[in-house]
Amino acid sequence: MYSKLDSPVYHALNEFHEKFCLHFGDTQFYTPEVAAFGGSAHVSGEKDITAYAKSCDDFLIFGAKPKTEQDLSRLVCDQYVLEKTIALDYTEKIIQLKEKDYEELFAFIAKFYPYYFKNRTPELGRYFGIFNEGKLVAVTGERMQMNDMTEVSAVITDTDYLGQGYAKQLVAHVSGKIQEDNKTPFLHVAESNAGAIKLYEKLGFRHRGKIEVWGIKR
Known part of the structure; x- marks a missing residue:
């Protein structure tokens, strides 16, 4: 399937x-x-x-x-798919990031994952964020998209704001948006990232298998 x-x-x-x-x-x-x-x-x-x-x-x-x-x-990487709706009580306001927010989005990504974003990466899909006192502190978005499946990606929380459920709420929110598009959410996570794997499985993502990612430097 x-x-x-x-x-x-x-x-x-x-x-x-x-x-x-x-x-x-x-x-x-x-x-x-x-x-x-x-x-x-x-x-x-x-x-x-x-x-x-x-x-x-x-x-x-x-x-x-x-x-x-x-x-x-x-x-x-472990590959996961989500086949059910996530039931979750949201405590934070989640905002879809627009072009006016991209400068802050790029600065946020660069702070924690340098070189993760390219100049046009936001064109891949929608990106959502949580702000604390006007500061962007957590993001999640969409990356690879097929006609029937969309990847949940860029699950990043400011290290000063870990443990507050931001990633959980953002992943649930983005997954819900994908399902509203009548698509299946999927994601990739390094097999060594036990914390993220625990979160995704708790949210209801099902392990589909493993995939290898090969890095090439010219």
Whole structure:
């Protein structure tokens, strides 16, 4: 049922995010100003990687290990899907971030995850935040999107505000918005991130499997 999630980048760029697609050989890549990701329905080859590397020095391949002589880093992620509605009592006001908020959004992301966002990353989907005394303290948004599935991503809370349930409320809110679009929410989390995994499972996300993410630096 969720076989497209074996190659989520490839299928997102064949479907809802087609406008961001750069196609090299057997691999689909996001326009690098939007996201430095690539993926193939099968295996990405050396020619595909070399072609994309002309415009992007540092990028990720989701799925099967690429056939390349480049040095690769490897991250194993757990993949989760949400098949039910999350019942939750919200205590915080959640605001959809607009273009006027992007400067603060970029500064917030850069503080905790440098280089996570590209210049046009907010074009991927909607981003939501929680503010405390006018300061952005937690965000969550949408990343890869297919016609029937959307990824929950950028789940980030200011370290000074951890433990207040902000991430839980934001993930629930974003997931609800995705379900209102008649899509299934999914997400990726590093298999070593036990705290996040516990949160997602408590919210009702079901473990679908594992996916490898390969880092390439030219």
